[in-house]
Amino acid sequence: MAAVTADQTAQAADRPQGADEVLEAAFDAAVAADERIEPRDWMPDAYRASLVRQMAQHAHSEIIGMQPEANWISRAPSLRRKAILMAKVQDEAGHGLYLYSAAETLGTGREELLDKLHAGRQRYSSIFNYPTLTWADVGAIGWLVDGAAITNQVPLCRCSYGPYARAMVRICKEESFHQRQGYELLLTLSRGTPAQREMAQDAVNRWWWPSLMMFGPPDDASAHSAQSMAWKIKRHSNDELRQRFVDICVPQAEALGLTLPDPDIRWNEERGQHDFGTIDWKEFQEVLKGNGPCNEQRLGQRRRAHEEGAWVRDAAAAYAEKHTAPAHAAPRTAAGNGEATA
Amino acid sequence: MSAALALGDDALVLSHRLGEWAGHAPVLEEEVALANIALDLLGQARILLSLAGDEDELAYLREERAFRNVQLVEQPNGDFAHTIARQLYFSAYQRLLYEQLASGEGAFAGLAAKAVKEVAYHQDHAEHWTLRLGDGTDESHDRMQRAVDGLWRFTGELFEPVEGVDIDWQALRSGWLESVPAVLERATLTLPTGPQSGAWTAGAGRQGIHTEPFGRMIAEMQHLHRSHPGASW
Numbered sequence: 001m002a003a004v005t006a007d008q009t010a011q012a013a014d015r016p017q018g019a020d021e022v023l024e025a026a027f028d029a030a031v032a033a034d035e036r037i038e039p040r041d042w043m044p045d046a047y048r049a050s051l052v053r054q055m056a057q058h059a060h061s062e063i064i065g066m067q068p069e070a071n072w073i074s075r076a077p078s079l080r081r082k083a084i085l086m087a088k089v090q091d092e093a094g095h096g097l098y099l100y101s102a103a104e105t106l107g108t109g110r111e112e113l114l115d116k117l118h119a120g121r122q123r124y125s126s127i128f129n130y131p132t133l134t135w136a137d138v139g140a141i142g143w144l145v146d147g148a149a150i151t152n153q154v155p156l157c158r159c160s161y162g163p164y165a166r167a168m169v170r171i172c173k174e175e176s177f178h179q180r181q182g183y184e185l186l187l188t189l190s191r192g193t194p195a196q197r198e199m200a201q202d203a204v205n206r207w208w209w210p211s212l213m214m215f216g217p218p219d220d221a222s223a224h225s226a227q228s229m230a231w232k233i234k235r236h237s238n239d240e241l242r243q244r245f246v247d248i249c250v251p252q253a254e255a256l257g258l259t260l261p262d263p264d265i266r267w268n269e270e271r272g273q274h275d276f277g278t279i280d281w282k283e284f285q286e287v288l289k290g291n292g293p294c295n296e297q298r299l300g301q302r303r304r305a306h307e308e309g310a311w312v313r314d315a316a317a318a319y320a321e322k323h324t325a326p327a328h329a330a331p332r333t334a335a336g337n338g339e340a341t342a
Numbered sequence: 343m344s345a346a347l348a349l350g351d352d353a354l355v356l357s358h359r360l361g362e363w364a365g366h367a368p369v370l371e372e373e374v375a376l377a378n379i380a381l382d383l384l385g386q387a388r389i390l391l392s393l394a395g396d397e398d399e400l401a402y403l404r405e406e407r408a409f410r411n412v413q414l415v416e417q418p419n420g421d422f423a424h425t426i427a428r429q430l431y432f433s434a435y436q437r438l439l440y441e442q443l444a445s446g447e448g449a450f451a452g453l454a455a456k457a458v459k460e461v462a463y464h465q466d467h468a469e470h471w472t473l474r475l476g477d478g479t480d481e482s483h484d485r486m487q488r489a490v491d492g493l494w495r496f497t498g499e500l501f502e503p504v505e506g507v508d509i510d511w512q513a514l515r516s517g518w519l520e521s522v523p524a525v526l527e528r529a530t531l532t533l534p535t536g537p538q539s540g541a542w543t544a545g546a547g548r549q550g551i552h553t554e555p556f557g558r559m560i561a562e563m564q565h566l567h568r569s570h571p572g573a574s575w
Contacts, residue, residue, distance in 0.1 A: 063370065063373075066364060066365045066373070067365045070364035070365040073361045073362075073364055074358065074361060074362060074562050074563060075562060075563065075565060075566050076566075077402070077566045077567045077570070077573075077575040078398050078402075078567070078575040079354075079384065079387070079388050079391075079397050079398060079401055080388075080575075081575055082361070082384060083381060083384050083385065083388070086361055086364070086377055086380055086381050086384065087377075087381055089364045089365070089373075089377060090364075090373070090374055090377035090378060090381065093370050093373035093374045093377065094374055096370055097370050097371070097374070100370075135566055135575075188574065188575060189575075192573055192574060192575075193570060193572075193573050195570060195573075196570065196573055301365060301366070304366075305365065305366045305367065305368070306368075308366075308368070308421075309367065309368020309369060309372075309422065310368075311479070311481050311482055311485070312368035312369070312372075312422045312475070312482070313368060313369060314478065314479050314481075314482070315474050315475050315478025315479050315481075315482030316369075316474045316478065317478075318478045318479045318482075319473065319474040319477055319478045322477065323477075
């Protein structure tokens with residue numbers, strides 16, 4: 001549903017007196033009525049900027065997030081697992097592509113966003129700054145990291161910005177599949193040899209707390225939350241989603257026969273939710289600032305891939321230039337002679 | 343069945359090499375494309391190795407001298423041009439091979455009928471990139487020429503008949519020698535002039551004689567599986 005069409009925007013531009021207020025009121029009404037905002041609709045500059053920030057960060061997370069898992073493709077212990085892992089990493093590249101396309105509807109470009117990522121001016125999820133040290137980490141990422149991502153992303157399927165919401169519908173379907181595969185990987189390990197079981201527990205121990213940090217800072221310290229919720233970009237607060245995730249994971253961990261590394265987790269009858277221990281927010285801040293275990297490595301590899309691929313992109317552009325007839329010469333006879341007029 | 347091993351090892355090893363690109367490709371679209379090709383090949387490898395025995399035992403518990411893949415597919419990725427040249431040479435071969443197998447009634451006809459569609463896509467991908475790189479910039483032209491030259495001596499092995507694969511190898515060779523040089527020419531590249539095999543290369547991979555980088559590749563591939571004998575994954 002279009003809130004205010006581009007034509008109305010143009011008309012409004014002819015009537016400067018109070019025009020912004022009219023547009024803003026219409027936008028607010030559309031959001032309040034749960035209508036979708038579409039690319040050509042008028043939107044407040046801050047709404048646009050906030051979406052670009054969030055969608056770019058989301059897209060960057062997909063492509064940086066390929067690295068910790070790709071780290072195990074060449075060592076996957078069975079051909080079946082290798083195929084699953086390759087397919088997953090491929091899906092992540094695809095998710096990156098959807099999200100960059102969705103972000104481009106807001107008037108930015110993929111190149112510009114990648115440049116900002118490479119320059120450290122836009123972020124990606126803090127979780128991908130942790131290393132994958134054993135094969136079980138691939139399972140822990142599937143179960144916990146993808147699980148946290150899904151908890152975050154399912155509400156985004158109802159986000160007020162149409163292109164983002166639609167991208168999330170497609171992405172969430174694939175993510176749920178990955179999550180189940182990760183869980184099944186851990187289940188196999190936990191029912192395997194003692195060494196495999198130990199590997200699984202160790203991975204869960206290392207990924208649990210970083211996964212809880214994926215929901216962002218606590219509500220009283222979250223800079224963008226209130227505005228994002230008012231605009232219906234976000235539907236739930238960080239702490240609400242984090243609580244939901246803990247409540248989902250506790251029984252799953254039991255079913256796996258693995259423990260979560262938090263002695264304070266226990267069922268709270270009164271709240272009907274699990275209590276859990278305190279997150280190390282200092283570590284979170286350090287990772288965000290670039291001081292996590294793999295920040296340099298991840299960004300370094302991304303920059304290198306981009307720089308080392310520059311000649312390939314240049315070649316593709318040069319080839320396209322040579323072999324595409326100029327636009328003004330486009331309508332030609334059916335002879336199909338691709339030679340441009342000299 | 344040694345033929346299933348030979349064809350299965352080709353697909354397994356090339357898939358592994360392509361998997362090494364994950365997270366390193368020049369554009370996101372190529373992350374998707376290279377992983378997609380790697381997955382197709384891995385799927386073929388699993389079917390072929392399963393015809394010969396247990397896919398995981400064969401992939402993870404054989405030593406270097408027991409692998410039957412051609413040396414071309416084990417060559418390191420190098421730059422993007424080297425990867426594309428390897429794909430161009432191999433996919434042209436694999437398509438001609440599978441087309442013949444699919445039209446016959448041998449043990450591989452069913453697999454080949456399905457796989458030939460995948461391989462046609464791989465060949466299309468390799469040919470388009472050969473054109474873009476060959477006829478792109480001066481730098482990409484030089485890199486692509488170096489790549490096709492450097493890998494040329496591994497191509498002769500593609501035409502060594504594999505026992506148990508009932509096809510016309512001479513027709514495969516002549517088909518390949520029509521298709522690949524035509525693409526190189528369109529890409530403004532020079533057809534390599536050296537021999538298609540070195541003294542050491544002819545038929546070597548099929549007999550389990552490999553190049554040095556291969557041993558390191560399978561050490562990495564097999565390490566985890568070998569560290570946990572008998573475990574299920």
